[in-house]
Amino acid sequence: MKDTEQTGTAGPDAPSPAATVSPAAAEPRPARASVPAGVDLAALRRRTTAVLVASQILGGFGVATGIALAALLAADVSGSEGLSGLALTASVLGTAVLSLPLAALMSRRGRRPGLMLGYLLGAAGGLVVVAAAVLGNFPLLLLGMAVFGASSAANLQTRFAAADLAAPEQRARAIAAVMWATTLGAVLGPNIAAPAGRSVSALSERIPETAGPFLWAAVIFLLAGLTVGVLLRPDPLLTARALAAGPAAADGGPDSGPDRGPDSGAHERSLRAGLAAISASPQARLALAAVALSHTVMVAIMVMTPLDLDHHGADIQLIGLVISGHITGMYAFSPLVGWVADRLGRYSVVLGGVGLLALAALLAGTAGGNHAQTAVGLFLLGLGWSGGLVGGSALLTDSVPPGDRPAAQGLSDLAMNASAGAGGALAGLVVSVAGYGWLTALAAALLVPVVLLAVVTAPHPAKGTGPDPG
Template structure:
């Protein structure tokens, strides 16, 4: 690995320029401490270590979220005394995930990935405790506040994929992201199965059984925060900055205003932002109403669970394949694949009726298309903006995708009630048209920049 342009380093060293002016900020000094003594030979080991810590965090975080989130509507009904507001608990969690995204990105921009991830998981743990307190006190507003704070853990899980990309080589960046996304599979599979024993563990106490899993989740989030705080060293974002050229060292390009400017200035970044927002919105909108449609066509809870399990497998289990394709074939090619898979999924699910096997196939492809869009869009976004602005832009991306998905999930129920599940799938497919059109336009008018042009090279 050669030293970035404009630095003066000893052979084999990738540490900071020791001849730089003495007047440096505290953050710059911290960046120097993070990479002191790091050499070219150390980078592969550091990448593996960083990836291992993030995978472990993703498994734990992914375990804590589904262990309790499925019980949120039931607990909301018990606390409020009515089913009319049961959906607000899950909505509050989604809103919390979106609201935390930008402050979390701002903290990471200023202090690095470690500080932001630790704080987000701690907030999620506090949220779990508030949910339990709300259940004991039968206080519905406190329950909603707790669920909003609980959503911070979801935001941290999403940001882990970007932390994996910080030190990855450009031609392996999508695979680094996809490996961390894949790790969510373990928690997503095990979490729901632990809900029952977690509920029984507080039998005989004042804690309601439906609230018990939230206390377990709080403990898991605290363990995850401890893992990251102790082992995610050196900080991947601070290390990546320290290894970058002098042009990337200025703090002027790290504000949220600079993040908006970076997206506006890059057609490929705009495409990436649209991709993650549209694929996530289409997936969430269709997925949340599928159990309702299956129930209308005579499916029992076991069958509904199998269909959703297949959907989750499509979302996470094959993400390494999507990462490999995005690195080998190019980000835009996999964005096109995402549009195709999601369109076929909407067609199959929307026309299935009482054919449960067809619905299951549609939901599996829905998850697969989401995986293709999230991995390729996240990699393209990281490729397309300057190093200094990446953390802020990534936070903007998560805010956008979660806000759009929250709106989509809310509107999907209205569409189904007024027009039917088939029309919901048609609307979901229609959302993909501008994304596909923008991808074609970008591929023709704004090809991947050549190396040295100010962005990382990506094959398209």
């Protein structure tokens, strides 16, 4: 692929990753690592992707099952509908905060321990939520929801694990394949919530039906953790480091230790190193902005659209169809988005995602009582989010040295969830004061920094390298 045919630029996977890329240079594209004798890299990539897809289906299923009735459970336990939104807020904040320690663990020990811990914490959080429901303890419920958020952090990190072993020209597709698996859980989870609640309450009258899905989610997370622990061998991150170091480093086996790789001893694998790596790379800064702001725009508009539809006479069934169309836009087309990102470049997909998000804000904000227009806007909102997340995640992986990637990726997920949490919280205030139209306009304005960063850092490919080497 033309992306890999750059001249005069060493990518972060090259044996000497210390080089930085000027804004005028083409996007960094890692050099192909030599494959040690006896390692069928193509087969290993397929197997790793299959395991990650399986764990993502389980993880997404567990999250969607649990949160489907979270607001109702919070209202029952707290006795106030006004406090019902705090349950999901606690989960989002938990996802953001727990992304950091999970990323640090992955940086030191590999993807498998970090993903396993994320799912185990998610299971523990689900059990705490059930206990809080039985005891009628609202603060304990919020604590459980925060720990439950670790499962979402693991789901998010899975997309980066898929990129560890992927060829540079196939990274976006690997990320997108894992994201697509979330579609199954997002669709099936809410439909299982009600039967899950009834089945658990039948076992014990003390457990409310609205708490039952969390018990099911805990079991599902245990299965996801078991899948990762047993089948994700060798560890993709440690294997990628060993491959980047060459045959000599892989003699002891790609899973022989976390300090293997060309950056061993040269990089402090810490969150500070990840922040420094992002700060040092204009492309990484663009990637971080694209991921965080695309997610914030999507969440801010999505959470308030049901209320706007209700104000314009839509019934619950229609609102559900609009949100289902939105979720379809988010995940169903991610393989196509990944393919485009690998073929045309990361910049093209990031800017395309920004354009779709802006168009979605315009359509939704001016729809009024035109529910079909709102539905189209929400579908495009999901599709634009997919472009920002897939393109931005692939660009971030391309732009950061291998030893610093887990930490930088963890910081990306922290920024993504923290900014979206703030955006979701402020969205209600904006709508109550100024209206839904102003919310969509302000959300679209958040995309301006992404466009400016893209213009400043835009690559200038050499003749014959194509329109967008990223």
